Amino acid sequence: MSRKARKRGSAAAVSVTAVLGAVIPAGPATGAQSALQIYRGTATVVVDSYDYCGGPLSGEHRFIGTSRYRMAAKFITGPPKSAAGRVERxxxxxxxxxxxxxxxxxxxxxxxxxxxxxxRDLGGNVRDPNLLLGYWVTGRSGTSWSGKLVDSHRAEGATFNHFYGEKTIVPCRNLGTSPFLYAVNAGATVSGRVSSGSAAFTIRGSTYGDNYRFRITFG
Known part of the structure; x- marks a missing residue:
């Protein structure tokens, strides 16, 4: 992953641009699974990173650099999930x-x-073994589609929306990094268009701890 530093204090973003291929049906399954569709493409990613090593006491939030790279991307759609009488929104x-x-x-x-x-959730409470966790609330009018990540479900210890980044081994010391899983914060947004033959949308948001902020454009 290449990194190119930019002027500190600039707006932070992750930008992903993907070129879609054909929509690929999920296979000969019947029932709800028969409605699954897969959109494949290539993503170009730009990631702005932050830490808390700024200022005279090394505790201020600061911009540290930008990474750019390309990766394969996949978008999957299907019938709304449901459990215990509840259906996702x-x-x-x-x-x-x-x-x-x-x-x-x-x-x-x-x-x-x-x-x-x-x-058990992070508060020690017993968690329902057949629990529907809704992360995003979106709506569609024709092919237009938009919505928001309303709950990361960190409280239940059940995050699903993630960015796989890096964390310094020793904070504010140049002693290397290790892979680290970052949950995406509630408040992230998605907007664009989805049809039976194509998908194009943008996701904007940030990760827990504000180490990364991002914008993802697909299609």
Whole structure:
């Protein structure tokens, strides 16, 4: 991943531009799965990074550089997810992946997720083993599509919308970095167009801790 520093204090953004290929049906499955569609393309990514090592006491938020790279991208749509009588608040279920998930620089987004195992949230409360977690709320008029990430579900320990970035081994010291998973903050937005044959949209937002801010354009 190449990095090119820019003037500190500039607006932070991640920009992803993908060229779509054909829409590929998910296969010969029946029922709800038969409505799945996959849009594939190549993403060009620009990432602005921040840390908290600015100022005389090394505690101020500061811009540290920009990375640019290209990765494969995939957008998947299907019927809205449901569980225990609840249905996600989107016209269709969707997932969006950039790169090989888990590799530094990759992204993953998803509109909703069904938890199928018992667990406890970050407050120690028992979590429903058949729980629908809605992350995004979107709407569609014709082919126009837009919405917002309304809940990251960090409280339940069940984040799904992620950026796979890096974290310094020792804060504010040049001793190397290690891969680190960053949850996308609530408030991220998506807007664009989705049809049976094509998809083009932009996602804007930031990661928890404000180490990365991003804009992703697909299509």
């Amino acid at each position: 989107n016209p269709f279920y969707w997932e969006f992946y950039v790169g090989n998930i888990g590799a530094v620089g990759s992204f993953q987004f998803g509109s909703a997720h069904v938890v199928t195992a018992s667990a």
